[in-house]
Amino acid sequence: MRDKRPTRTVGVEYEYKWCVDTIDAAKDPHGFLSATVFDRHLGDVSDVVTVVQSTMYLDDERLALADAGHSLGCVVNTGALSSIAWIRLKQTILWTGRRDCLEIAERVPPEDIGRLVDAREVLPIDYARRTGMVSGRLAPVGVATQTRYKRTAVFTDSPAGMAYSVDVVEFRSPDDPATPLSRYSCLEIETNGSEHHALRQLDRLADDITDWLGTSQETATKGQLATWVTHPDHRS
Secondary structure, three states: OOOOOOOEEEEEEEEEEEOOOOOHHHHOHHHHHEEEEEEEOOEEOOOOOEEEEEEEEEEOOOHHHHHHHHEEEEEEHHHHOOOOOEEEEEEEEEOEEEEEEEEEEEEHHHHHHHHHOOOOHHHHHHHHHHHHHHHHOOOOEEEEEEEEEOOOOOOOOOEEEEEEEEEEEEEEEOOOOOOOOOOEEEEEEEOOOOOOHHHHHHHHHHHHHHHHOOOOOOOOOOOHHHHHOOOOOHHO
């Protein structure tokens, strides 16, 4: 009999992100993902996969997670993946251009998310409370709905895998999830490999992307951006 217990995952993520023009990203996301800058660093590149998902971000009354650069969200997919939902915590360990995160996630039934947004039995929420990242009641503070155009690949000088994507995002209030309040788009590259050669390759690719785009790397998380849209006076 198939095990139907929720799936829990714990891992690390190393990522860079750049804000890009939303009109350009929405009009031609494949153009970004086919840029020659990737050809110099990557091989075994996959076709583009498109996923639409919404994340309802949670925080305490002090907005402690947003202040610290962490994020805790309920992630719901649409279309073929609509039966899959996650509650996911990203704890930022270090951010010096590259964001190094601990990522803890638990798969939950989409229909149970409303009941589980502040449930200690959910690992990411329990971890956030046990480590003092949050205190008091947790509640929705912002919503991000994104269309992600994603490719996977391996670095040419190492066997490590990576992923890169263009995300076209609309931010909404939890009280009115039908009305977009702000739009945002970004280009992301990431790897889960902690080996020195993998991180060195990621850093080199990031340097070339920064030169290509002519802009510095993003310094805010999507969770922060979603929170600041609905709590503009709290923006750090």
